Amino acid sequence: MAINSPSVLKTHGYRAGAFAFVASIAVILAALAFQYIGGYQPCPLCEMQRYAYYAAIPLLFVALVMMAAEHRTIAALIFALVAIAFFANAGLAVYHAGAEWKFWPGPSTCAAASGELSTNAGDLLKQLEQTRVIRCDEAAWRFLGLSFAGWNVVTSLMLGMTLAIAAARTSRD
Numbered sequence: 001m002a003i004n005s006p007s008v009l010k011t012h013g014y015r016a017g018a019f020a021f022v023a024s025i026a027v028i029l030a031a032l033a034f035q036y037i038g039g040y041q042p043c044p045l046c047e048m049q050r051y052a053y054y055a056a057i058p059l060l061f062v063a064l065v066m067m068a069a070e071h072r073t074i075a076a077l078i079f080a081l082v083a084i085a086f087f088a089n090a091g092l093a094v095y096h097a098g099a100e101w102k103f104w105p106g107p108s109t110c111a112a113a114s115g116e117l118s119t120n121a122g123d124l125l126k127q128l129e130q131t132r133v134i135r136c137d138e139a140a141w142r143f144l145g146l147s148f149a150g151w152n153v154v155t156s157l158m159l160g161m162t163l164a165i166a167a168a169r170t171s172r173d
Contacts, residue, residue: 013170014067017079020162021060027155028053045096049152052089056082056159072170079167086160093156096149 031050034040042050063078 011067011169013072013076013079013166013168014064016162016166016169017060017064017067017075020079020082020159020166021057021064023155023159023162024053024056024060028057045092045099046149049089049093049096049149049156052082052085052156055085067170076167076170079163079170083160083163083167086156086163090153090156090160093149093152097147097153 028050031042031046031053035042059078059082063075063082066072066075066078
């Protein structure tokens, strides 16, 4: 299995796939920073929207390795699969953002409690008073009018289109 990396690194498909790989890592790191440094706890829908990124990162790494090893058909299929995942993720984010804007109701069971509850009965009431419920139909933060879910729509669509281009270019190169 010979690796012809100088020519592979110059292809549009490889560069698009590498961009999506790095962008996926950056998005997840930003989401985790908002959570653990900024204190913005994710609701269950927010956590579900991370799954596409968690799956994309190792899959895109494998696709880039497959391209370097001249297995472009496999790489193109992986790029296409991850593109579909990001388009589906954009749909989930549209649903979430619409629920935040009250365009439609969110899921009836979508709430998460921040913090762990004690099993000690004496501490339980005190902890319940301090527990904050994270709702899916309320935006915790907005920038330029878009919530986290709204920005995920933009990012997921961009990554889905980038990977669709990567898949098309990789299968043609």
